[in-house]
Amino acid sequence: MKFRKLVNIVLVVLALGIAIIIARDFVMNRAGKVIENPYAFDVSEYAKVSADEILYEEEKVLQLRVAEPKGIAFHQGTLFVIADSSLLQMNLQGQLLKETKLEASPTAIAVDDLVWLGMKNQVVCLNFDGQEVERWENYGDRSVITSLAVSPDFVFVADAGNRLVYQCKKNGELVRQIGEKDEQKAVPGFVVPSPYFDIALSEEGYLWAVNPGRHSLENFNAEGALRTSWTSSSVKTEGFSGCCNPAHMTIMRENAFVTSEKGIVRVKIYDQHGKYQGVVAAPNQFEEVAHAPDVCVDENGRVILLDFDRKQVRIFKPKERGNS
């Protein structure tokens, strides 16, 4: 009798043990349960930005009703946004002034008295009424136009596919190719691992091009020769990290650079010599998995971001002194 009781107790204990193990496995290992990843690729430490470094604050958000924003430019009080297969013109209050339907999805935009659009491998020019003024010959299947910059005399076309910048007259005539690897002229050549290859013009009209594979910004003279460059390679806030950063760039007053990065998404300011100044938008101001926003600036020094994930135009103004 005693033996049977003992066996029963052992069986009950065993059954309880098994039940606990099954329940624990069910709770701990069920799909969707967040558990610690022993192999985590953790860059959260580098995504932290000290409050002192943040020089801008968000002033306004304009929500776009589009599926896929592609690029942004600002000219004389008007925002030009390319999205889906459309060109949107809107004011800084978010009011849509004009929408122009395009035959394909544009990949780059620059604006002077006309709107210059990169259409994957071709440049198309429209007037502000949306009528086509120019359509250049395409640059071939390999070409991927990622950025345009326009001066009074020339249009500069950044081609990520061919890793070149084309300097063209406004009728499309090619003046020269810039950035081809040339050891005799000490041109290192552009390293463009992915379709992030941005260009901008300085106040004096000199071309600055991102060399994303080298974390560099390179400056070219009127003859297309390398004039100067600066590099900032670091995973820390003051540098660029990953394979292709900065993903976007623009030049503001006093030839300061506004850069936008992917990976650890952040927007920063560098002075004309490439010295780190501070942060416009920190990683925690974007979605957890986000794309590098396109950037442009207005005449008042405000930084305008095109947030591809939230589908928003986000306007940042400089913080007032003493306003932390």
Add this chain to the structure above:
Amino acid sequence: MNAKKEHKPVDRRKFIQNGMRLTLGASLVGVTGLASLKLSANDYVWQLDPFKCVYCGRCADYCVLTPSAVKCVHAYDLCGYCDLCGGYLKPDANALSTAAENQLCPTAAIKRKFVEDPYFEYEIEEDLCIGCAKCVEGCSSFGNGSLHLQVRHDLCVNCNECSIARVCPADAFERVPVSSPYKIKGDFQAENNNPDPA
């Protein structure tokens, strides 16, 4: 008219014979059904969708095999061949070199080969790869996402219920036809018409 059927008495021998026939028939149908079920089950294998993968690390730890049958594969046509490879180098690497302290992979399963300045080729050494996805996350965050995970069918034992699929937080595991067992990123598969990424 009398519609009532005349009931013939069934003798015991006939009854047993009928019973045997019925049992045999049922058994044969059952066996055939089971066999066909097994055949159709074998027509599908487990694979993970690299576009759903969230690099949680469970592929390394939950496979019934050690090391896991999930390995990193490289879509060379997507790769930027970067010197600054986010999948190869630690974010805070002190040099762009092959030194062990700079490598992101916990088992040094990625080989870096110089092509020409500044391009490098990255090759996965599968015997060393444990499928932890650390490089996949680095490549996807900072690069083109050419490194991605796949269940290797020369290793996978095709469990009825994949123990990784059971815990995958992204629901990235699915049954795919054995005729197209891989979900390779890029045009690698289409161009080569070769389902095996090796």
